[in-house]
Amino acid sequence: MSRAVATTAACLAGALLLTACGGGGDEVTSGGVGSDGVRTGPGVTDETIRLGVMTDLTGPFKDLSTTLQIGHHMWANEVNAAGGICNRQVAIETLDHGYQADTATIQFPDIEPKVAGFLEVLGASVIAALSPDINEKEVTTLAVTWSSELLGQPYVTIVGTTFDLEMINGLDWLLEKNKIAKGDTIGHIYVEGDYGTNGLAGSRYFAKQNGLTVAAEKITATDTDMKSIVTKFKSQGVKAIALSVTPPQTASAAVNNAGLGLDVPMIGNSVSFAPVLLDTPAAKALTRLYIAASAVPYDSPVPRAKALAKQFEAENPNERPTFAVQYGYAQGLIWNQILTTACAAKDLTRGGIIAALRSHRSLSTDKLVSKLDFSKPGAPSSRDVYIAQVDPGTPGGMKQVQALKQYKDAATYRTPTERP
Structure with a gap:
């Protein structure tokens, strides 16, 4: 097991630069105005924007999920090294539901108040079980499932072809x-x-x-x-x-x-x-x-995919690659654009974040995922x-x-x- 994978399984502490799991040093805000005049909501302080992950590190999709987490952290480390987003560092809070919807419903009330939104929630059955709570809490969520049955959910975003x-x-x-x-x-x-x-x-x-x-x-x-x-x-x-x-x-x-x-x-x-x-x-x-x-194969000739593959292999020499490396990074690129737009509007509340997402007719992932158009309610973002x-x-x-x-x-x- 690579250092990155072991660290993910152990609550992502230490080895992954400037990311964190639960119980970290930052207190989680429930609302207010930051010292920079930006309105803040859950998961946002003057120093940190915390994003959640609910994934499968022990069930049937553990191999995909493990490399997906590495892709997330490759993005977060890069962003944080460049100064963060809205002058705040990105932290990632991760829970393993093992591809069990019942487990995820128990975990959700613990993680939801701590995060600004979800960088990842994996599994069609998990998303279906959590959708009422996701909508009630108005928490923007990138789903790692591609079921078109979920396209009508107002706070669930499917990245790519269903x-x-x-x-x-x-x-x-x-x-x-x-x-x-x-x-x-x-x-x-x-x-x-x-x-x-x-x-x-x-x-x-x-x-x-x-x-x-x-x-x-x-x-x-x-x-x-x-x-x-x-x-x-x-x-x-x-x-x-x-x-x-x-x-x-x-x-x-x-x-x-x-x-x-x-x-x-x-x-x-x-x-x-x-x-x-x-x-x-x-x-x-x-x-x-x-x-x-709709996501590039790991060995794709797409330039950004090749660059990420080279970085992944250098940092994780003992880990088997999957397409999820680039897909996890692409999810980060999407959150980067959402949060940058919300910051420009001086609104990092839950409402400001979903408004920022909906303001984009398309979001770019440097061709790591097919062209994404989020302008049509209920329609897939790509075909x-x-x-x-x-x-x-x-x-x-x-x-x-x-x-x-x-x-x-x-x-x-x-x-x-x-x-x-």
């Missing part, structure tokens, strides 16, 4: 590359909850638009063996497998896809793969897997994706095979919350 649009774009790419054809059957394994059902909505829309059939199989988050499902897919003659599942479930699907002789291409949502799977017997079988995501193929020889485990692109069916699709 799960349904990821799947539509990914299947369109398979069709374009003649890996599937009209009239084919697609097998879709999806985990119960907003993540899985949202991915399934995308494959069903694509199938309807292109004359294909979807054979859907629902699983729980704790299911680990996909053999019976893949056996069923083989009997149904599926020509591709779509995956809206956890990384361990992806590995089982890949092993059985190869081992049972089905051997069809697989397309997964952005969070369905983790590079740690390449240390398992599934590594060879996973090369049949493609991932659709573009990168396509990457799992490749054990590529840093981060994924080789980019398609630059950022929006496919035709993604352009016509409307999310459940989107206004006409």
